[in-house]
Amino acid sequence: MTAIALATAADLPALVDDDSSFLAALRDRGVTATPVVWSDESVAWDDFDAVVIRSTWDYYRRPDEFAAWIDRVDAASPTVLNPPETLRWNRHKFYLRDLAARGVDTFPTEYVQRGADASLAAVFERRDWDEAVVKPAVSAGAFETKRIARGEAATEQPWFDDLLADRDVLVQEFADGITAGEWSLVFFDGDYSHAVLKRPEAGDFRVQEDHGGSVAAETPSESLRERASEVVDAVRAERGGTVPLYARVDGIGRAEPERFENTARSGPAFRLLEVELIEPELFFRVDADAGERLAEALLDRL
Structure with a gap:
C-alpha cells in the first residue's frame, strides 16, 4: 500500500x-x-x-x-x-526576479540584500513611487510587512535598517488595485483547477483572513487564466522543465493594461504578486472536485 x-x-x-x-x-x-x-x-x-x-x-x-x-x-x-x-x-522571494527575467509581468521591485546600506527615501526618489510595500524575502501571511508612503520614508528608516540587519528584503511598488481584490488561481500538474478572489478589509491592504480579509469563489476570465498559465510555464522553464504538482498563482487583474516591469499587454492585464509552490492554501472548499x-x-x- x-x-x-x-x-x-x-x-x-x-x-x-x-x-x-x-x-x-x-x-x-x-x-x-x-x-x-x-x-x-x-x-x-x-x-x-x-x-x-x-x-x-x-x-x-x-x-x-x-x-x-x-x-x-x-x-x-x-x-x-x-x-x-x-x-x-x-x-526566497527573490525568485520573482527570475520570473521577471522570463517576461512575467511583476510589480516593480527593489531586491535589497541583507546588511545593505539602503535608503527608503532614495528608493522612492529613484522609482518615483508614492507608496511601497516592504517585506522580508522569506515570509508568509504578511509577516513583517509594511505599507509605507513616500512621506514616511525617513520615519520608517530605522525599522527598515533593523529588518535589513537580519534578512534580505523586497521593496515593491504598492499594488493600488489590491482593494478590488487579489486573484489566486490554482493549478495541478500544470493544468488550471479553480480560483478565488481575496479582498482586504476596508482600510487595510492585507487580504489574508487572519487580517480581516475575505475569500470568495470566482471565475476568472479566459485572459486571466492564460496569463496565470504563462506564469506556471515560466516556473517550469526556470526549474529545468519540472512541472510543479501544485501551484497557486497570486496576482492583480485589471480591466485595462498598465505599465509593467517587463512587457505591456493589450486586453485584461495580470500582474504577478507571488507564485506559491511550498505550502499554499489551495481553497479546496470552493470546488468539490479539487481534492x-x-x-x-x-x-x-x-
Whole structure:
C-alpha cells in the first residue's frame, strides 16, 4: 500500500480543515495518507513513499531549520512534492526576479540584500513611487510587512535598517488595485483547477483572513487564466522543465493594461504578486472536485 506523508506544522498536526477533501480522496484510493509535523526530529521520512508539502506554515519563522529539513528529506528515499530544488528556490522571494527575467509581468521591485546600506527615501526618489510595500524575502501571511508612503520614508528608516540587519528584503511598488481584490488561481500538474478572489478589509491592504480579509469563489476570465498559465510555464522553464504538482498563482487583474516591469499587454492585464509552490492554501472548499484532481495528479507521479 502506498504511504504518503503530508507535511504540516506543529500547531496544525491534523492539517487544516480545508485539506480534508484531498485527504479523503487519497484514502478512497487506498493510500495511507498521514499528516506529519515537518520539524518532528523523530520522524523516519524514508518510511514513506512520498512526502507532500502541505501546511508547513511556520517555515518562514525558522528558515535555517526548514532549509536543513529540506536537505534531510531530500537525502531520504521518498519522492518529495513539490521537489526539494523547487522548495529551495520558491522559499526566497527573490525568485520573482527570475520570473521577471522570463517576461512575467511583476510589480516593480527593489531586491535589497541583507546588511545593505539602503535608503527608503532614495528608493522612492529613484522609482518615483508614492507608496511601497516592504517585506522580508522569506515570509508568509504578511509577516513583517509594511505599507509605507513616500512621506514616511525617513520615519520608517530605522525599522527598515533593523529588518535589513537580519534578512534580505523586497521593496515593491504598492499594488493600488489590491482593494478590488487579489486573484489566486490554482493549478495541478500544470493544468488550471479553480480560483478565488481575496479582498482586504476596508482600510487595510492585507487580504489574508487572519487580517480581516475575505475569500470568495470566482471565475476568472479566459485572459486571466492564460496569463496565470504563462506564469506556471515560466516556473517550469526556470526549474529545468519540472512541472510543479501544485501551484497557486497570486496576482492583480485589471480591466485595462498598465505599465509593467517587463512587457505591456493589450486586453485584461495580470500582474504577478507571488507564485506559491511550498505550502499554499489551495481553497479546496470552493470546488468539490479539487481534492480529487490533486489526488489523481499526485498518484500519477508515483
